[in-house]
Amino acid sequence: MTDSADVRLAAVRRSAPDAGAGQAGHGRGDLLLATVAALFTLAQLLLVRPGMGLGWDETVYVSQVGDHAPAAFFSAPRARGISLLVAPVASWSSSTALLRIYLAVLSGLALYLSLRTWRSLFPKRVVALGGALFATLWVTLFYAPQAMPNYWVAVGALAAVACFLRARADRADRRALWGLAAGVSLMAWMRPTDAVWTVLPLIGAALLRRWWRPLAALAVGLVSGSAEWIVEAYVRYGGLVRRLADGSSIQGGLGWHTAVVDQLRSLGGRALCRPCTGSLPAVAVTLWWYALPLLAALALAAAVRARRTVPTLTPLACAATAAFPYLFLIGYAAPRFLLPAYALLAVPIADLLLTAVGRATGGWRPLAATLVALALAGHLAVQYEVLRHTVRRTTAAHRDWSAVAAELHRLGVRPPCLLAGPEAIPIAYYARCSSAATRGHNANITRAAIEDAVHRVPVAALTAPDAPRPDYARGWSAHRVAGVRLYVAPSPGRGGTG
Secondary structure (H helix, E strand, O other), X not given: OOHHHHHHHHHHHHHOHHHHOOHHHHHHHHHHHHHHHHHHHHHXXXXXXXXXXXXXXXXXXXXXXXXOOOOOOOOOOOOOHHHHXXXXXXXXXXXXXXXXXXXXXXXXXXXXXXXXXXXXXXXXXXXXXXXXXXXXXXHHHHHOOOOOOHHHHHXXXXXXXXXXXXXXXXXXXXXXXXXXXXXXXXXXXXXXHHHHHHHHXXXXXXXXXXXXXXXXXHHHHHHHXXXXXXXXXXXXXXXXXXXXXXXXXXXXXXXXXXXXXXXXXXXXOOOOEOOOXXXXXXXXHXXXXXXXXXXXHHHHHHHHHOOXXXXXXXHHHHHHHHHHHHHHOOOOEOHHHHHHHHHHHHHHHHHHHHHHHHHOOOOHHHXXXXXXXXXXXXXXXXXXXXXXXXXXXXXXXXXXXXXXXXXXXXXXXXXXXXXXXXXXXXXXXXXXXXXXXXXXXXOOOOHHHHHHHOOOOOEEEEEOOOOOOOHHHOOOEEEEEOOEEXXXXXXXXXXXXX
16 A cells, blocks of 8 residues: 555544544444443353353363363464463363353453454444454354364454554554554464464565564564464474474375365354265355355455455455465364454455445335345344254263263272373363373373373273274273263272273
């Protein structure tokens, strides 16, 4: 963008109702955004339910800081940001309900703060609608109160892009520079590689236009957020290149994979689609996803016509780069992977919808408003139904893990204890045992070490019902509960079977 365009955008910011109408305008805008955030928190508590047990990945992250169970194996792609985020609660309490409430409140506050950074770039009603569009997606509501990093990458991206636009439009806006660094740091703290992909357009624009101060803020954010991950790469994983290579291997080998259809399959509520087989969800469930590229293109076209291209193009470009690796570089899908893209698309699409209604004249305006309202109502109904189904199925699965843990305790496998096998990690957390695997992405022990542990602590192996018995579990007593096959080693100090 030229310097004259910078001046025009800064002038627009100064004259915009949200930016310069005085404290009353700011107050009304803040109240509207706070209402959206508060309703978002309330919806999480009512629809996702604080009592839903911890999921597989959650047990890994929470076990790193809590004393409920020994720390699970921490594989190369993971970052410790979410573990540190939950530490204020998880470090002293094992209550899942308390953790959910904490994260629901914190995620609502984070949504409010990230939306607030957009007030001077779009009218307050646009920002509020954008926040509502993002907040009412089933995947947002489902993952915001979970100990998972993707929602936090999304709100970090939302704040960072807005602060970048403010910083490049007003070189005296120091708060925007600090906000840019903080947003990028939050992303990198949670998922360093996601942060890099998301800010690529910002780095490119800063280099091309020689915006050195925003570029420095981007660098500070990336370095500060990923510093621990990089240091840990050399301490525990054999160096940065090795950690990246291991992460790529765990993700199936980064390369050209078209995962677009896989993402569509996951929209019906599948937490992880790997391998991603089966039929696509009903068209009503996926229609909004098909509409996203079209709405984004229309939003950009409308912005070009209105001569305010940059505030719309920038989040759209960052959404595209954030989504690219998960659509084209990995061979599986999870709906949470695209949360940053959804957050960045929300405000431009909200601007398009409200602009379309506002520009309708005469009798067309009520018709346009009615059509938009009906489309949004149908969209909300679909999102609620998918969320309800996903919460019910997930809660049942977590109860099964709890039932397996209770059965293990009944069979004498009590802390301190060791659970081995591909199904061990989440159930070990529920049973308060250590977890181990001799093969696969979470391999962290040898067969000899497991055989040695049998003489010291209670040990059990867990497999899927159709999986073969592990070699080291020959002669162990076999049991089956809640879809998991258990092989319990003889009790320490006894020669017979358990």
